[in-house]
Amino acid sequence: MNSVSLIVPIYNNYSTLRALFRMIRQQTYPNLEVILIDDGSTDGSGALCDRWQASHQELPIYVVHQDNQGLSAARNQGIATATGTWLTFVDADDQITPDYVAYLYGLTQKHACLLATCNHQVVRGQKSRPAFTVNAATGAVTSHNFLENLLYQQHFDVSSWGKLYHHSLFQAVTYPVGQLFEDTATTFELVLKAQKVAYGNKVQYHYIIRPQSITTTTFDAHQLDYLTATKLMIQGILQVYPDLKIAAAQRLTYAYISVLTKSFNGPQNDTAVKTLQLQLRQTILQRKQTLLGPRVAKRTKISVQILQYFGVDGLRFFWDRYNWYRNR
Template sequence: MSYLAPAISIIVPVYEAKSTLERCVNSLIDEEFTGQYEIILVDDGSRDGSGVLCDALRQRYPSLVHVVHQENVGVSAARNAGIDIAAGTYLSFVDSDDYVTSDFVRICASMTRSDSDIIFFDYVRERPGIRHIVKPPVIPNDLESARLLALTCESNSPCTKLYKRALCKGVRFPLGQSLGEDLIFNLRFLAVASSAAYIPDAMYVYVENDGSRTESEACLQDVREYELMLQGLLDFCSTCRLGNQGRDLALSSMRRVIANYAARLRRQGFDKLKIARALGSIERIQDVIDAPTVGWKDVFRRAVLSHRLYSLASFALKGK
């Protein structure tokens, strides 16, 4: 009997997720489509019993769930481990503290018939008492718009996309990078993709808990991560021949990201001169500052970086 590969491999990196993992996996179970998809749980050296729970879920759903155990090396390595053993035509990524809607598998399975290299969809942002649908700022219904969306740095999560696995032979999440690793993965994938599609359905639920709502800690060493993001964007523009429009969008997007970073550093008590010295070490920082502006917020960000208005930014800029 010939082996029929599943349409979708759903990769779930697991680390210290004992309290949410079962909800996540149960949301992915759709027995109507058994045989058409697989779930790969990658236990990234959890110490809270998540690894044991992964094995229990494999026992509960033996025809759907596969488990990989590895030492703790981070979410990028966990996702890469899932990619390495995936058999599906398409890859999906789901975080263990989130979950999907009841029609997720059905809609994804139907969309894989489109044969697009990458498929985007909306998501729900959820916190106690509040749920709202998030749509991409650029609708990625073709490859050109998908690449422009990547340049905005506003749709980095791999959890709102399906990726054709055949194109991932040389595409992996970067190791040793803790900020912007999702962006780099998407840029690498979109550089080799030839088609894109968009589903106007919110099928993924991102759960904002107390930890995710609090502002992430920033440090001066993070500047190296932002430099990698900037270089990745500029290399992508060059590789894909996106011209001045793409380059200007990439630079203005990084101006937003870096201005927000400077504001967080100042809120955390870092000295103005130390912040300026860190930002000044970014090789193309002047290009970021000088890029064309769109709207008063962008003008303000340019002023923040040009005139070191970090204290003012710490009150006015709250983004990550």
């Protein structure tokens, strides 16, 4: 079996690392190396990595300590350090099943693909749900099919974790340092290079949404990186698959809606925030024709209707109650 490098970017994850280390040791895949990138942690995470490496010399573990540069820089360092033929990423506060690596590797071999993805479960407090469903338990799709579904937010997503990549895919591809939403700006490139993607319906990865995650953090200007990353993704996809123009247009509209709802996190009396919200509302309503297709997510269509008839305050009211319902 080919070697697999499991890369874990770490920044102040002391409270979750021990549990993740146990899950890594339980991996059934026999030819595994572990790359731990301590991205300037200040809570003792780096020292914990060193102790774990020293006490488990039967498992190839490499620990890299670097000044805090962000998730993208940590992943890039992990890729540069890895010696495996295959790579996979696991966030330090998430969870994986014992056959996570073996399952993904099996998909690549069964379907002769350079990239494979599994299903994942989104965990919010006491609630969890599988993220996607596909018609078959396993299979393979062309990069065109994968990206079309990704643009429509069906079956597949942009997350870097929950996937296994052939190391060669990262030649000339790096994660954008200093930007949020780095997966949106990068995964599509890897899919295009792979040409074909194997998929499995089995939940092998548990994505834990915590209070300090990007999805729940207080809004600031960096959240606008999502629009930049989405536009970059769309431009790259349409250069290869111009027939996906309709799917791409609705995905960009969704991105504007996503940034608007993110702006609801935090004080609402800031003049700059209010101005941005009104600008986003105007842009979204100008683009509402992009949401007429049958594959557009119902939640997206409803958001636009609320925004049109009840304004920003109306959408914030309904969004707050939606979040209360899904987080209770």
